[in-house]
Amino acid sequence: MRFRPCIDIHNGAVKQIVGGSIKESEGVVTENYVSDRGAEYYARLYKDHGLYGGHIAILNRAGTKEYEASEREAFKALNAFRGGMQAGGGITAESACRFLDEGASHVIVTSYIFEDGRLSGERLCKLREAVGRERIVIDLSCRLRDDEYYVVTDRWQKFTEETVREELFERLSDFCDEFLVHGVDVEGKRAGLDRRLIRLLSGLPYTITYAGGISTPEDIEGLKKEGGTLDFTVGSALRIFGGTLELSEVIQ
DSSP states (O other): OOBOOEEEEETTEEEEEOTTOOOTTSSOOOEEEEOSSOHHHHHHHHHHTTOOSEEEEEOSOTTSHHHHHHHHHHHHHHHHTTTTEEEESSOOTTTHHHHHHTTOSOEEESGGGEETTEEOHHHHHHHHHHHOGGGEEEEOOEEEETTEEEEEETTTTEEEEEEOSHHHHHHHGGGOSEEEEEBTTTTTTTOOOOHHHHHHHHTOSSOEEEESOOOSHHHHHHHHHHHTTOEEEOOTTBGGGTSSBOHHHHHO
């Protein structure tokens, strides 16, 4: 069980948002915190604490000016902590190498590997050929619908046809080094753990980072008890992002 820090970037600024609140217009987003510091500051902070394996997420849609601004900020962070952080948001087989060249240890993908709500074997193979299985993290962030957890794409707005279950992880394990799973229904709300999702993930024999709802030391202890070897990330609840949890407390 490891703490994996995060840096979320939207419109060129480091932010913490409520999960799934970014609308297609890109003009509507519920913000918990907007930092007056750049992404590079947080990357150096994590490096100083030896916190490897965290992720940088670009929250804008690829191909927009806002995405370009966020990408520039992400590259500053990657260069500040070369090999120390993963990067995701708008990643494709064509763009993945640029992020690795800028210092990312891995690229994180979701939307690219889906077409019309279904997994694309062609795109999975293309990405693996481009950067290698060992440099890929597949994001299976999900929302609950009809009593099932469905993988969601496009900044967590679109439901796919894939449900989060062991068979899906098994299928995808040939294409990635590890997995990232946000419980989108509790992400950014400081509402506590999605314990049902944690129990679903805890018994799987893969490297998985859970994100969503962690806001107190008791939540972390609960994850220890129920999550087995799951790694975890904390965002909005950290004092460095406007919350109350000290980074040192989480590390401890």
